[in-house]
Amino acid sequence: MIATSEMLYSFFSNQSILVTGGTGSIGRGIVEALLPYRPKRVVVFSKDDSKQYMMKLSYENDPIVSFCLGDIRDYESVENATVGMDMVFHTAALKQVSVCENFPYETVKTNIIGSENVIRAAIRNGVKKVVNISTDKVVNTYNALGASKLIAEKLFASANAYPTNLQTRLCTIRFGNVIGSRGSVLPIFLDQVSRGKPITVTNRKMTRFFITIPEAVDRMMKAAYYCQGGETFVLKMKSFRISELADAVCDYFGESGVRPRIQTIGLRPGEKFHEELIFDCERERVLEDDALYAVLSTEADATGTYLHFKPVSIHTYRSNQGVHVTKDELKSIVAQVHQKYRVRHGGGSE
Template identity: 40%
Template sequence: MSILHGSSILITGGTGSFGKAFIRYALDNLNPRRLVVFSRDELKQYEVRHLFNDDPRLRWFIGDIRDERRLARALHGVDHVVHAAALKQVDTAEYNPFEFVKTNVLGSQNVIEASIDAGVKRVVALSTDKASSPINLYGATKLTADKLFITGNHYAAAYETRFAVVRYGNVMGSRGSVIPFFRKLGEQGKPLPITDLRCTRFFITLPQAVKMVVDTFDFMQGGELLVPRIPSMRVVDLAHAVVPGAELVDVGLRPGEKLHEEMISPEEGRRAVVVRDGDYFVIQPDIASWGYSAPIGSTPTPDGFAYRSDSNDEWYTQEQIRTIIEAEL
């Protein structure tokens, strides 16, 4: 049974794609005593309340993670926190850097400090592959947030609160997924724009992302950065899986976009171990004053290890991609 079962949970950014999937899983499998949905958009909260038929276990807090006092109020009596709130669009970040810093960096610091003050037991923050060797502003803010959460364990060493991070790639079926866009163009008989025909990506489904977060709560000591071991896919294969035979047009990389994605850099690879029968990698903290130790049964990665979408040893075929899309979307 998960440590989350029967507990009081708060999720920031709870009306997003991941948030809705996590709420559904929690209500169906974790029977939370109370599940607090913290987000800033009243319309989305209204829609999600109706989506879950005003389940009495749900609580609704309008608020922004930039506001530490509002966080402190929402965290009263909370046992565990899932931190999913963030500004996420790569090209938007390039033109609005101050706003991304305020939410992704300063907002994350607020979550950390408010969680410690409220006596929260465990916090799991969601990261992104773009935080590894970042070349764009969004990735840089998420890398900073990752480091804040890991080092937050130093600040909380004399307290009960512990922090961990999960890092994964693009999510099939999320609000920002390219799949519905490709489908719409395919229905109109239009060519599909591909930023670069050589692009490779990591993709994960929403159920996989939720399971990873729940696993992390049960697994963590505090200080871990978990990365799923998942197949890569070529973007051209994804496009043809969504719209078979479609014409593809190379439109060039957008500002801040990578040709290939990376979830563990060579520098991080020196601290990485394999856990859970090879399901996950754990990037261990550099310094751990709170008593961290290597996970039981973990295996170190080989010298020079890095985890990139173009050099992965597992790949999705077009047929596998099509099967996943049909099952999940």
Template identity: 35%
Template sequence: MNLKDKSILITGGTGSLGKALAKHLLTKYPQLKKLVILSRDEQKQYHMAMEFEEYKKQIRFFIGDVRDKARLVRACKDIDYVIHAAAMKHVPIAEYNPEECVKTNIDGARNVIDACLETGVEKVIALSTDKAAAPVNLYGATKLASDKLFVAANNITGWNPIKFSVVRYGNVMGSNGSVIPFFLNKRNEGTLPITDPEMTRFNISLKGGVAMIMHALEHAWGGEIFIPKIPSYRITDVAEAIGPQCDKPIIGIRPGEKIHEEMITSSDSYNTYDLGKYYTILPSRHKWVLSDYIAHFNAKKVELGFRYNSGENTEWETVESLRSLIKEYIDPTFEV
């Protein structure tokens, strides 16, 4: 992908995935004109600026909130591509503070769309979550609404050639607030609390998440929801990989949690295609010709009724593979 003299904005860019994406962009594309990190946490921006000191000629830090449309419009000036990663994502906190979750995840999405339409942005990739498929919690419901807004935004572009697409993935391994860092911190106490022994989750590394965003940025035609083909893990295997000697009491699932996550529902199967490395859910209305899309990507329609569920996956992480991944991606000093 040629990003020479291009400018990119990442909302929520001080988060785990935002930082990994920033590092990838700045190291692989030295001719990138400008990378703007927008977030509302000045402390995180300060620490990230120190960490990215060598890239200070290209990177810019912009204090702002996706709830503030005027600020977003200013941030989007002279920007070519926007990666929308800002979200309120902790399930129990969203359940307890529903209006705040709606303001950030739904109103914020609408503001991003409007700001991009009003400026010269060429392409927008919005990050989603497996919890947006058949949601049972408020976080998932707001992200489903966000996905719908970004997909439908392609219908209101008019003369503007801008494209909006979505990337949906599972748990990012080692991201802030996820189970693996939580267990790594808890194992010194000798207890790893298990919500439910049947619980499973999809697993993707930060590197895999970044690769998926770059794929969408390069190949999206507008309106797609991209889904990676990734392994699942059992929560009991994560606990065993991290603390085999620890007590593992069953404490019950938290408000809004599922036993298994889903990224493609059976209802989605009517518009879902297999692209090889990824699946894509195509919009029911689009500006391009479906037969052209299928031919270009050698896309194959999935069977009706197909669903992609973490508990029914055909690819699984093992205790040993989880230990290797933790050592590779999270803690090089990790030992059992």
């Protein structure tokens, strides 16, 4: 059945929910989106005390939101944070391709061991639902980020069959570039412009999937509702050429001042020209609704929760073959993200 607002309210209301990586762009978005559903409590779990302090200022008068300092690499801190939780949204990860390429051992400790810690703690404490946030980098990967997140996906799927798992249902949601999130391509372009530097593009033919933070958060909450255990949810997303986004940034700033220039620097280690979101081996197990694909586990029951999903035949789901965003849409996105960037860096107010 379709997850309506009323159903989501009933699902999240009076629940205790842990958000790992809760001070990040996606984590903050989840916290904000949960509050209208009146959960019992929302616990923000992260290792950055400075970000926690700043985020606390936004919620100091809200008794529902609390903060827990800890690191997913440390099982004990994760286990303690998970006590009494009904749900977990696992967003904490190393997410930059270049960082993961340069520090693969650190990537393993965070993205793989950290994920296993979340799984073990959730099962031990009887958490009902766990949603793991993944990336398009996992599909046909050849970089450390994608490899680590692929192992994490496997861990979350297999945990549904652990002998000690009596009630915890775990799933993954996989998506591409979250436009405007920290460390994503658009804020990098805006930072380069603010410092008077050229916009650096690795290759003008490169394409990427994208989704906004509110859209990503909405799909994550629906994934939690639909989760029966072992599924991989894949967001339906538009895509863009990197050159189109760079041109939109140049057009935006060129209207009010000097047009930035673009510099092509070549592919970085681990980067791909185009991204994919569904493996060939998953194509036979895909259902869809208006916003999501659901790649079911082989044991999943496609009735009940998935009654409104329809079987779909997918040949490929690649960023160079999907629905491309229009020039006007890109320009609007640049303007919106730039306004938030100015607020964050002291150049304006909301």
